[in-house]
Amino acid sequence: MPDEVVSATALTKRYRGKATPAVDGVSFGIAEGETAGLLGPNGAGKTTLIKLICGVTPPSDGSIRVFGRDPAREPVPTKQDIGAMHQTGPYDQMLSGLDNLRIAARFRGLSWRETEPWAAEVADYLGLTEALPRLVFQLSGGQRQRLQLVRALLTIPRLLVLDEPSAGLDVAGRHQVERFVHWLRGEHGVTVLWTSHHIDEIERNCQRVLVISKGRLLRFAEPRALVREYGGGRLVVTGADQVAAKAVAAWAEAAGLRATVDDTEVGIDGAIGKDVIPAVVRHCAEAGVTLTGFGTVADSLENVFLRMTEKG
Ligand SMILES: Nc1ncnc2c1ncn2[C@@H]1O[C@H](COP(=O)(O)OP(=O)(O)OP(=O)(O)O)[C@@H](O)[C@H]1O
Numbered sequence: 022m023p024d025e026v027v028s029a030t031a032l033t034k035r036y037r038g039k040a041t042p043a044v045d046g047v048s049f050g051i052a053e054g055e056t057a058g059l060l061g062p063n064g065a066g067k068t069t070l071i072k073l074i075c076g077v078t079p080p081s082d083g084s085i086r087v088f089g090r091d092p093a094r095e096p097v098p099t100k101q102d103i104g105a106m107h108q109t110g111p112y113d114q115m116l117s118g119l120d121n122l123r124i125a126a127r128f129r130g131l132s133w134r135e136t137e138p139w140a141a142e143v144a145d146y147l148g149l150t151e152a153l154p155r156l157v158f159q160l161s162g163g164q165r166q167r168l169q170l171v172r173a174l175l176t177i178p179r180l181l182v183l184d185e186p187s188a189g190l191d192v193a194g195r196h197q198v199e200r201f202v203h204w205l206r207g208e209h210g211v212t213v214l215w216t217s218h219h220i221d222e223i224e225r226n227c228q229r230v231l232v233i234s235k236g237r238l239l240r241f242a243e244p245r246a247l248v249r250e251y252g253g254g255r256l257v258v259t260g261a262d263q264v265a266a267k268a269v270a271a272w273a274e275a276a277g278l279r280a281t282v283d284d285t286e287v288g289i290d291g292a293i294g295k296d297v298i299p300a301v302v303r304h305c306a307e308a309g310v311t312l313t314g315f316g317t318v319a320d321s322l323e324n325v326f327l328r329m330t331e332k333g
């Protein structure tokens with residue numbers, strides 16, 4: 022499809038000597054301009070999937086297309102379209118950050134004279150200007166991580182691939198990266214694939230999330246849809262007094278739901294979407310106790326993710 026930036030069909034990668042594939046029959050399409058999240062436990066196959074997209078490693082089976090091209094067969098144009106921030110960024114530790122950027126530019130066939138003003142702007146935005154002339158081994162972990170982002174963005178790519186961009190960054194640094202990517206999307210329509218173990222980051226920034234476990238794609242859906250589908254949610258019922266609260270808790274437990282009472286408030290787990298409210302109201306009316314409030318607390322994507330991948 023022309024409006025798909027990345028399309029994978031039954032994509033599989035088996036590493037030599039491994040009994041199970043690292044990526045196992047995965048099919049999905051990332052739309053132009055979309056920010057797609059990639060979630061999965063350690064070893065799920067996220068980095069392998071990214072390597073397949075970047076053409077760093079060829080698939081064992083199935084196919085991967087990036088802007089309609091096979092990345093392993095046409096690595097040069099593919100690399101020109103992709104800005105990638107890899108999980109392990111190899112640097113020459115004995116050279117300055119600036120020299121590492123110069124080398125990366127040369128490697129990508131870019132003129133440093135033309136690239137430098139933009140690279141300097143990105144570095145400045147990330148608060149890296151003063152650190153750039155220092156040797157890489159003198160930089161802090163967070164500074165190295167920011168340097169990776171500058172390197173991935175020597176030009177504005179059509180597809181930005183971020184493999185755990187915020188690993189080792191402090192809270193302010195994470196927000197800086199998020200704001201910057203947001204700006205890139207808005208200003209330049211960049212398509213983004215974003216891997217992170219910070220699920221809140223994925224929830225804030227991605228329209229859809231690929232959830233993978235043991236190389237298999239469990240779902241590719243909007244975070245909210247996943248929460249609706251897999252999230253239990255919690256209903257909080259407030260009684261007029263403790264007698265009312267106890268009556269609600271007793272009803273919930275008899276219905277097989279877990280309830281916890283705190284003074285006049287009762288929390289009922291996994292109650293959302295199960296038509297519990299009318300049943301509670303009916304029961305309380307029959308029992309002659311008064312309720313004064315209902316509230317719902319949605320499940321977090323983090324809980325949903327744990328539930329999905331434990332099952333997966
Ligand atoms: N070059 C390789 N050779 C052999 N096996 C590999 C290679 N790279 C990765 N693997 C294996 O493939 C599986 C998936 O690894 P991958 O790095 O893709 O996981 P990941 O989801 O990125 O994990 P993490 O969250 O830890 O970064 C793992 O079992 C890993 O040991």
Ligand SMILES: [Mg+2]
Pocket residue numbers: 067068069108184
């Ligand atoms: Mg990884």
